[in-house]
Structure formats: C-alpha cells, structure tokens
Amino acid sequence: MVGRIPVVDVHPLVQNGTRPAKATVGEAQPVRATVFREGHDRLGAEVVLVAPDGTRGAPVRMREIAKGLDRYEAWVAPSGVGDWGFEIQAFGDVLATWQHTAEMKIPAGVDVDLTFAEGLLLLDRLEDAHGPAPHATALRQALTDTARPLEARLAVITSPETTALFEALPLRDLLTVEGPFPLAVDRTRALTGAWYEFFPRSEGATVDPDSGRVVSGTFRTAQHSLQRVVEMNFDVLYLPPVHPIGEVGRKGANNTLDPSSDDVGSPWAIGSRHGGHDAIHPDLGTLADFDAFVAEANRLGLEVAMDFALQAAPDHPWVDAHPEFFTTRADGTIAYAENPPKKYQDIYPINFDNDPAGIYAEAERILRFWMDRGVRIFRVDNPHTKPTDFWEWLLARIRKTDPDVVFLSEAFTRPARMHGLGAAGFHQSYTYFTWRTEKTEIEEYLREVSNESDHTMRPAFWPNTPDILHAFLQYGGPAAFRIRATLAALGSPTWGMYAGYELCEHVAVRPGSEEYLDSEKFQIRVRDWDAALAEGRTIAPDIARLNALRREIPALQTLRGLRIHWSDDDHVLVFTKGAGAATVIVVLNLDPHGGRSTTVHLDWRALGLDEHFPVREHLTGEDWWWGEHNWVSLDPGHQVAHVLTIRSA
Structure with a gap:
C-alpha cells in the first residue's frame, strides 16, 4: 500500500528492486524519487544508507530537481564493500510549513501573534527533540521580542540560517519509509581502471635466424614487457586465454582452414592433450612461471585480469570425460560454434541444459583455481551466449566469499542482454563505444552510459580489440588513434586497448572487414617496441599522459x-x-x-x-x-x- 506521504518512481532500482543497483566505495550517486502529499503543507524527503550490518547512516536531504513535478534527488556515497541498501524517508515538514505560513501571513497582518506563538511551540519541539541549536536563540528572540519591527522579526524567520536550521534538524511528522532498496557496493577497480591487453606468446617472441620460424614468447619473457605497460600508466593487464590450444580443427593464419605445422592456433580454442582450463600452454611455461608473472605484475602495481571462456577445443579433456557438456547432432558429431557467416570449427560451445549441475560446479572450480593463484579480475568471453541465470548463480557464489573479484562482460550484443548481464552481477561491460564515431551519436551514448544505465551497467570503452579494428582507425592515421584513445580514456572511468594500438596498427585483412590482417588471434606477432619508441613510431607517450591525467584528476575517475x-x-x-x-x-x-x-x-x-x-x-x-x-x-x-x-x- 502507498504510504501516508507517497514515495514513487524510485531510482536507482534494477528490475523493480529485485536485483541490486550498482555502487562503488566512495562513489557519489544520485537517489531520486517522486514525493508528494495532499494540500499545501510542505514535505521533506531524505535518503538514508543502510550498511551491510544494518547500521543506518545520517539522513541526506533530498532537493526538488524539477519544480512542480515533485521530483527529488540526493547524492550519497557508501563507505565500504558489501550488500548495502538505501531508504527514502518522507515526512510532513511542519517547520517549513510554518515558515511559509509566516511569510504569507505576517506581511498581510493576518494572525500575526498566533503565527509567532505557533512558531514558539515548534521551536520548543525542535529543541526537545534535538537539544539546543546555535541559531535557535536568535530565532526565539525574534518570535518573542515585540519591541522589534515586524519586518525585522520576519527577516530572521525567513533567513538562510533559519532555513538551514530547519533542514538540519527537521521535525518528521507523518513519517513514511520506503525501502530499503538494494545496492551492491564494489571496490574501486570495479568502476575505474585503465586496461592493457597483450598475448604473452607475442611478448619476447623471436624469429629463429636459421629456420625462419617464429619462437613463442613465454611468461618469463613477457615479464620484461610489464615495465612497458607500467610506463604507460595502465592499472590492469589483461591476458587472453593462456591454456593449452586444441590441435584438432586448429585454424591457420588469418583464420584459414588449412594450418601448417607451424601454426599456433587461437587461444580461445581451449584444451588439448596437455590439459584444459586449469592448465598452462606448455609453450608459455609452467604454473610456477605464471605465478611468478602475476607476482611481478603485482609488485609493479598491475592487477592481472584473466580470460574466462567457457568453451572447448575438440580435443579438450572434457570431450572424453564429459560429453554431456556439449550438443550432439543427429549424425553423432558434436556441434561446433557458429555465428553465421562466421564458423569456429576449432571450438565446441557448452550446452548448459544437458548437465547444469556438473557444468556449474566445474565453472566455479575453474574460477577458484585461478583466484587461488592471485587472479582477482576476469574478462568473460561471450557471456551473452550462456544462460543469464547461470551467471547470476556463479557470480553470487563468488561474491559471497570473495567480494573483491571483478568480472568484465565481453557482450557486444543487444541492450537488453547487456543490461541483463549487469543486473545478474557483472561489474563492467564492453559497450557500443567502438562503433560510435560521429559527434551526435557519441554525445547520446555518453549521456546514456553515465546517466541512464549507470545503475545497471558500468561501461568499459575499448577503441580496439583483437576482434575489432574499426574503419575509423583503418583510414584515420595516428590522429585517429589519439582521438579514440582520448575519448575512451576521458569519457569512461574504465577503458582499455589491445597491444599494437600504440603503434597505430591499422591494416585490415580485406576492405570492409574489421578483422586485423595477420590477426594475433591466430599467429604470434613479433614487435620491436624499443625501435618503435626510438624512431617515433608510437603514441605510447600520449597514452601514458592520458592515463596519468586519469590518476591526477579525480573527476575523470567517475562515471556519473x-x-x-x-x-x-x-x-x-x-x-x-x-x-x-x-x-x-x-x-x-x-x-x-x-x-x-x-x-x-x-x-x-x-x-x-x-x-x-x-x-x-x-x-x-x-x-x-x-x-x-x-x-x-x-x-x-x-x-x-x-x-x-x-x-x-
């Protein structure tokens, strides 16, 4: 039922309050509601934050933001991680009502003495409820000193000091409380961070001078690249899958179907005779090498984000041990992944309906395996192709024990799915930013992600990924790369770029395509970073300055x-x-x-x-x-x- 003073159209609510809205420690965010009452008496409204232990914070007064529409707003900021809530408390503001009455009646000479007397009674109530207040003495003198001119006495009643006193120490008659409404409060990295993506197999890769074959980089050689990432002032280093790569159905360079013996395959084709999602590709080293890499990154101030891709190569151990994890077609073969016209013969998607209990348990096991090795951030591959209720279950399980773990959704999909994944528990999401290049569409999108969907989905702006080389970058030269990096870094509190962006790599596999030529998804890329810097062929200094500004200027770390x-x-x-x-x-x-x-x-x-x-x-x-x-x-x-x-x- 509606309260004595109705409070409706509350924001932020996700799915009518059945899911928590997003918040971050120390991040101010607006709480809005429509609040109204009968007649002409004044009302007040306040927001009260409710901590995970049930403790209620100090009320924050709401202000009317649309005169005549009864729309109120207050900005509040939770102080810690956890499952918070907020209440909206509406009340009849008898002090403000009396103040308004005095403004109307005293100049008109109507009920003057009665109005002063009523004010005294209210002032007594205020001091009984809250104790002595500094301005209350001056107000009491104005109400009782009949020798002073009415104009002078009224000036005290209507002064900013009196208004501030009444707002700070209100009398809450007819109190109506709505809520608490849920807020999921996360650590700062869930909102703010600069991400850099590289393939460890390319970092430190060399060409054998005798055979001409490319020799893979390892976690040990990739450690030397960490300093380059730090010098560009990035916060998070994101690694594509580092697991064994399938040998059956392996793709060749530029996604061809006839690989040579030298082709290394796509890291997203996970699993082989060397192991599955809990193993390291042997070319990259050992689990000990991975641990050393993460430790060194952490020492340098970088968090390591790991790819979590729930799919398997045809020779993944799951195929023999858990064939029920997959879809078997009428001819007895297992269905490979397709996104027409794209075909992924090297990848088997998971069927979540055959053995949900087994798949759910295995997914949680994998995450906790890597969490135990120091990984606290996961970039999730194509989560929109998996059931939303699965993600809600899995992310809630992780949050219950490890609320500091952050999940980035790689969901380039329809808005309802993107927002649905945010509601299910994903902390951040890739966005349509990559395809917003004209001024009007950029303006519209900035408004949307910062003021309309901010309670459901935190955006991460990426100007490029291993999958996406937009035409703006293909034909705009180095200036295009500077423009898009500047917009991403300053427009969103989280942004990221894939290695090679600083070298302005811009050649597509064919005209009209957004795929890179010689895509690093299918082959090792040998780059000479030092030579590029010495020859001025890199915009790395520009990137470093942008990221430095993000750290120097607090407003750039905010979304709203x-x-x-x-x-x-x-x-x-x-x-x-x-x-x-x-x-x-x-x-x-x-x-x-x-x-x-x-x-x-x-x-x-x-x-x-x-x-x-x-x-x-x-x-x-x-x-x-x-x-x-x-x-x-x-x-x-x-x-x-x-x-x-x-x-x-």
Missing part, C-alpha cells in the same frame, strides 16, 4: 554527472565531469583529417562556476581564463584535445 556542452562545429565534442572547483572540461576534435576552429559554449551555471573562471590546460600547461563562450583551435596533427581544470585565481 557527465554533462554535454555545445560547440558550433559538428566535429568538436565538449563535455565536463564534476562540478565547481572539481570540474574537468574536455574539448576534443573528432576529425582526424583536419584542424577545427570554433566556439564552445559552457553552461557555467549548471557547473556551479563563476561567469569567468581561471583554468589550467593539462596537455600544454598553459593557464587561461574561460567563461560561457570560448574560442578553440585544435589541429589533430599537433593536439587533438584540451583538458582543463579549474585553478585558483
């Missing part, structure tokens, strides 16, 4: 509160994060082929800024004065963006 502003040029994007002195302003030229000069217009009032304010440009170190209208000129061959923060005058 992003605001789009206007520019007069269809290729110049303007957005801000934060407000007041914590505001960061990003101006980005989206055109990799030409310079853009235009005026950008900032809604300084909405940002809580003065009409004119001093700024620091972080990419050049220059200091300027900005205001509502500002002239900018950005040449992509020199500088693709401005990143501005507010400085003290």
Whole structure:
C-alpha cells in the first residue's frame, strides 16, 4: 500500500528492486524519487544508507530537481564493500510549513501573534527533540521580542540560517519509509581502471635466424614487457586465454582452414592433450612461471585480469570425460560454434541444459583455481551466449566469499542482454563505444552510459580489440588513434586497448572487414617496441599522459554527472565531469583529417562556476581564463584535445 506521504518512481532500482543497483566505495550517486502529499503543507524527503550490518547512516536531504513535478534527488556515497541498501524517508515538514505560513501571513497582518506563538511551540519541539541549536536563540528572540519591527522579526524567520536550521534538524511528522532498496557496493577497480591487453606468446617472441620460424614468447619473457605497460600508466593487464590450444580443427593464419605445422592456433580454442582450463600452454611455461608473472605484475602495481571462456577445443579433456557438456547432432558429431557467416570449427560451445549441475560446479572450480593463484579480475568471453541465470548463480557464489573479484562482460550484443548481464552481477561491460564515431551519436551514448544505465551497467570503452579494428582507425592515421584513445580514456572511468594500438596498427585483412590482417588471434606477432619508441613510431607517450591525467584528476575517475556542452562545429565534442572547483572540461576534435576552429559554449551555471573562471590546460600547461563562450583551435596533427581544470585565481 502507498504510504501516508507517497514515495514513487524510485531510482536507482534494477528490475523493480529485485536485483541490486550498482555502487562503488566512495562513489557519489544520485537517489531520486517522486514525493508528494495532499494540500499545501510542505514535505521533506531524505535518503538514508543502510550498511551491510544494518547500521543506518545520517539522513541526506533530498532537493526538488524539477519544480512542480515533485521530483527529488540526493547524492550519497557508501563507505565500504558489501550488500548495502538505501531508504527514502518522507515526512510532513511542519517547520517549513510554518515558515511559509509566516511569510504569507505576517506581511498581510493576518494572525500575526498566533503565527509567532505557533512558531514558539515548534521551536520548543525542535529543541526537545534535538537539544539546543546555535541559531535557535536568535530565532526565539525574534518570535518573542515585540519591541522589534515586524519586518525585522520576519527577516530572521525567513533567513538562510533559519532555513538551514530547519533542514538540519527537521521535525518528521507523518513519517513514511520506503525501502530499503538494494545496492551492491564494489571496490574501486570495479568502476575505474585503465586496461592493457597483450598475448604473452607475442611478448619476447623471436624469429629463429636459421629456420625462419617464429619462437613463442613465454611468461618469463613477457615479464620484461610489464615495465612497458607500467610506463604507460595502465592499472590492469589483461591476458587472453593462456591454456593449452586444441590441435584438432586448429585454424591457420588469418583464420584459414588449412594450418601448417607451424601454426599456433587461437587461444580461445581451449584444451588439448596437455590439459584444459586449469592448465598452462606448455609453450608459455609452467604454473610456477605464471605465478611468478602475476607476482611481478603485482609488485609493479598491475592487477592481472584473466580470460574466462567457457568453451572447448575438440580435443579438450572434457570431450572424453564429459560429453554431456556439449550438443550432439543427429549424425553423432558434436556441434561446433557458429555465428553465421562466421564458423569456429576449432571450438565446441557448452550446452548448459544437458548437465547444469556438473557444468556449474566445474565453472566455479575453474574460477577458484585461478583466484587461488592471485587472479582477482576476469574478462568473460561471450557471456551473452550462456544462460543469464547461470551467471547470476556463479557470480553470487563468488561474491559471497570473495567480494573483491571483478568480472568484465565481453557482450557486444543487444541492450537488453547487456543490461541483463549487469543486473545478474557483472561489474563492467564492453559497450557500443567502438562503433560510435560521429559527434551526435557519441554525445547520446555518453549521456546514456553515465546517466541512464549507470545503475545497471558500468561501461568499459575499448577503441580496439583483437576482434575489432574499426574503419575509423583503418583510414584515420595516428590522429585517429589519439582521438579514440582520448575519448575512451576521458569519457569512461574504465577503458582499455589491445597491444599494437600504440603503434597505430591499422591494416585490415580485406576492405570492409574489421578483422586485423595477420590477426594475433591466430599467429604470434613479433614487435620491436624499443625501435618503435626510438624512431617515433608510437603514441605510447600520449597514452601514458592520458592515463596519468586519469590518476591526477579525480573527476575523470567517475562515471556519473557527465554533462554535454555545445560547440558550433559538428566535429568538436565538449563535455565536463564534476562540478565547481572539481570540474574537468574536455574539448576534443573528432576529425582526424583536419584542424577545427570554433566556439564552445559552457553552461557555467549548471557547473556551479563563476561567469569567468581561471583554468589550467593539462596537455600544454598553459593557464587561461574561460567563461560561457570560448574560442578553440585544435589541429589533430599537433593536439587533438584540451583538458582543463579549474585553478585558483
């Protein structure tokens, strides 16, 4: 039933409150509701956070954000990891009602003495409930000092100090409590992080001078690449599958069906005579080598993320030990994976309906195996091709014992599925960012992920992956790579890139394709990182600066509160994060082929800024004065963006 003072249309709720909304330790987020009552008396509304142990925090007053529509909002921030909740408490605000009555009646000479008397009674109630308050003495004098002019007495009643007193120490008549509504509060890495992806077999790979054969890198050689990742200021190193690769149905270079004996196969074709999901590919080393790699990464300040791909090669040990895990066709063969027109003859998908108990238990066993080896982040391959209720079960099991473990969903799929996986427990998700390249669609998408779906799905912006080389990068030159990296790194608190991006690798396997030529999914890539840096063939310094800015500027570590502003040029994007002195302003030229000069217009009032304010440009170190209208000129061959923060005058 509706409460005495109705509270409806509560946000954030996921699936009508049956699933928890997403929150992060220390991350401020809005709580909104429509609150109304009968008649003309005033009401108040507050948000109260409920900690996992049931402790209720101090109330946070809600403000009306749409005059006349009874829509209220407050921003709150949980202080620890766990299963939190929030309540909305609505009440008849008798103090605000009396204050409004006094404003109306006293100047009109109506019930003046009675109004003062009623105020005294309310002030007595306030002090009985809350004890002496500093401004209460001045207010009591105004209510009782008949020698003072009415105007002076009314001025005290309507003063900001009185209003602040009434809001800080309200009298909550007709209290209505809605909730608690669930919040799943995660550690900061679930919201914020810069990811770098590399294939260990390519790191330290060499070409044998005698045979011309490529010699695989190992976990020991890949350790030397960790410093390169650290120097670019990344937080997370993501490894594609590092397990044995199937030999049956193996693909050749560029996804061909006729591999040679030298072809190494796709890491996502997991399992062979050497083991399955709990084994290391012998070319990469041993489990001890893996442990040493993770330990060294951690020592350098990197977290290691591991790929969790629930599928199997035709010679995975599961095929013989658990044929019920797969789909058997009418001719007795096991069905391989297909996504027409793509065919994956080297991969058997899992059938979750044949033996769900067995599959569920095996999936949990695998995760815990790697968790015990220090892995606390998993990138999950194609989770949208598995049942959502499976993920809800599995992620809840892990969260119950290890709430610090983070799962990134690689779900390039329809919005309902992406959001459904977020509701099921995934902490982050890949997004449509890769395919948003025009100004208007970028603006719309930034608004969506930061203000509309933020309670359900945390976005991770990736300008490239081993599967995706967008045409914007194929034909835009190094400027295109700088533009997309800047937008990803500054537009989302989590972003990532796949190795080779800093070298601006841009050649597709064929015109119109988003697949890389000589894709690293099917072969080892030998790169000379040091030579590229020495010869100026890398944008690694630009990447390092972007990631450094993400650490230096707190607003860039947030998702919510992003605001789009206007520019007069269809290729110049303007957005801000934060407000007041914590505001960061990003101006980005989206055109990799030409310079853009235009005026950008900032809604300084909405940002809580003065009409004119001093700024620091972080990419050049220059200091300027900005205001509502500002002239900018950005040449992509020199500088693709401005990143501005507010400085003290």
